[in-house]
Amino acid sequence: MGDDDYESLTLEYDIDKSAIGGSTAYDSVSGQLKVCQVVQLIEQSMVIYEDKRLVTVTFLLDADFTFDLNVDLAEESVADVADTSTAVASVQAVKCSAGSTNADANPIAANTELYVCLSSASADVEIASIEEMVSTSS
Secondary structure, eight states, X not given: OOOGXXXXXXXXXXXXXXXXXXXXXXXXXXXXXXXXEEEEEEETTEEEEEEEEEEEEEOOOOOOOOOOOOOOXXXXXXXXXXXXXXXXXXXXXXXXXXXXXSBOOSOOOTTSOOEEEEXXXXXXXXOOOOOOOOOOOO
């Protein structure tokens, strides 16, 4: 006796990826997360049918990364610099002094800290935070 309205059941898993690394259900060597799935058909508080099975989710963590290992750590000399630079998306960077956001045109002396102030040159761009800043020379 089957009921055509109830022939299949679709289960979806919502996995919190940020919590996987610390979970005992995750094996970092195999990249697998193993969980126990229990599905029950219940009618009037009685279990009519129960299906238990081990579900294994395999994460493919392989990626094709390329690293530039030609890092020059040779000693460099510091030159006096007083310049303004405009970055992508209308972000401006200027040399400033400690505790001030005003541009400072004075040359920077050797072995002193360089303070850089960033600002938006466009009302369409708002700087929320800075995650990384890289110094490059041309």
